[in-house]
Amino acid sequence: MxxxxxxxxxxxxxxxxxxxxxxxxxxxxxxxxxxxxxxxxxxxxxxxxxxxxxxxxxxxxxxxxxxxxxxxxxxxxxxxxxxxxxxxxxxxxxxxxxxxxxxxxxxxxxxxxxxxxxxxxxxxxxxxxxxxxxxxxSVAKKTCSVCGRDIYKDPCSHIKGRSYSGVKCYVTLEEPTxxxxxxxxxxxxxxxxxxxxxxGGEPEQKAATDAYLEKIKSDYYLLHSAFCKRVEALLEYSGIMRSFIPDIVRQMPVKELIDMERFLKKELTTCERPQTEALRAKNESYKTKN
Ligand SMILES: [Zn+2]
Structure with a gap:
């Protein structure tokens, strides 16, 4: 062929x-x-x-x-x-x-x-x-088909081969140098x-590095998703979840999610702190109003 x-x-x-x-x-x-x-x-x-x-x-x-x-x-x-x-x-x-x-x-x-x-x-x-x-x-630019970002400059969490709301993720190689x-x-x-x-560089070494980075990216994505779910669950349980919050949570890096989870757990286990109760009450009244 x-x-x-x-x-x-x-x-x-x-x-x-x-x-x-x-x-x-x-x-x-x-x-x-x-x-x-x-x-x-x-x-x-x-x-x-x-x-x-x-x-x-x-x-x-x-x-x-x-x-x-x-x-x-x-x-x-x-x-x-x-x-x-x-x-x-x-x-x-x-x-x-x-x-x-x-x-x-x-x-x-x-x-x-x-x-x-x-x-x-x-x-x-x-x-x-x-x-x-x-x-x-060598190419100067690699663009993600889902978000359009140049993943050389600004890596995203999309994974090649997966679909996001019906859009298949692939990378476009642009501007060969x-x-x-x-x-x-x-x-x-x-x-x-x-x-x-x-x-660029040594072809085989570069391919190995690319594969390694791809694996790290994939692992990071899984870890990030898992922490998002945990933080969202804790927010839900604390009664402070709102419809816009998951979007904010998903923007947070893993390190902040870990801190957030630690904080929320502490809040929930420190027996019935007044502010938690206050938040819950506020949320309940919010729910009732709707
Ligand atoms: Zn992307």
Whole structure:
């Protein structure tokens, strides 16, 4: 799916050769060049719950020209490289993404200088065996689909893949600042293109950090929800719950919720303090009036 099906039919026109010549140190003849199209990414939500925006894909199209791809994950392709000489953003008019936008993808055109060493690899590409591509790039902005916040600057508690009042949470990758490399891998992150993205730094280390942060975020969310419920229950029991209070409680960080819970428990267990009774009475009269 990734290396476009029609690799064999890829024609080395004069225009294509002209583009390739911009990257080769010496002039190349057509029989020395092998070129193939490869899908780098698309705007569908991937396995990480992330997607590229149309603007990002357009920016990546310019950033990836000239970038080298490696076939490092396959012993046969070790030390083999291909270079992107052109990129095109393609729109599939008849297809929509899972969130209802027109499906677009980034197709890169890459070339290799034919050698004895890469003969087998070229055959594999022609046969469509090498299908999965991973890209490394950095983005300046990651936006939450639920609240629209840039989670780099202002992290939110929404969790990718979950739905909030019918809105599915995913993260949009915006404003790419650099493209590093692309490589062929075994397990793709993107559902369609088989693309795995990494952002800045050491790709694997970054992926591990992202996974760790994702887990902390998820744990924090659970902890926060649990404390909110406990504080709300205590407020209810104290008779000071009002309809607007849960909204305020949910804005409080866990540390304040812990302090609040401690305070409320103390209030409730210190036997029948007058102010608690007063509050309860006030609340009861409030309820009666309604
Ligand atoms: Zn959010």
């Amino acid at each position: 990734n290396i476009n099906e029609s690799t064999k039919g890829f024609e080395l026109t004069d225009e294509v050769m002209e583009k390739i010549s911009r990257f080769s140190r010496k002039p190349l003849s057509k029989d020395k060049v092998y070129a193939f199209p490869v899908t780098l990414c698309d705007n569908e939500i991937d396995r990480d719950g992330e997607r590229f925006s149309k603007g990002s894909i357009e920016k990546l199209a310019s950033l990836f020209v000239g970038r080298t791809g490696i076939f490092d994950h396959d012993p046969k392709g070790r030390n083999q490289t291909a270079r992107i000489f052109d990129c095109k953003v393609e729109t599939d008019e008849g297809r929509l993404t899972s969130y209802g936008e027109k499906y677009i993808s980034l197709t890169a055109y890459a070339y290799m200088v034919r050698t004895q060493a890469n003969e087998a690899l070229i055959e594999e590409i022609d046969a469509g065996i090498k299908k999965e591509v991973s890209i490394s790039c 650099d493209a590093y490399e692309w490589s062929f891998v075994a397990v793709p992150a993107q559902v369609n293109a088989g693309v795995k993205k990494t952002f």
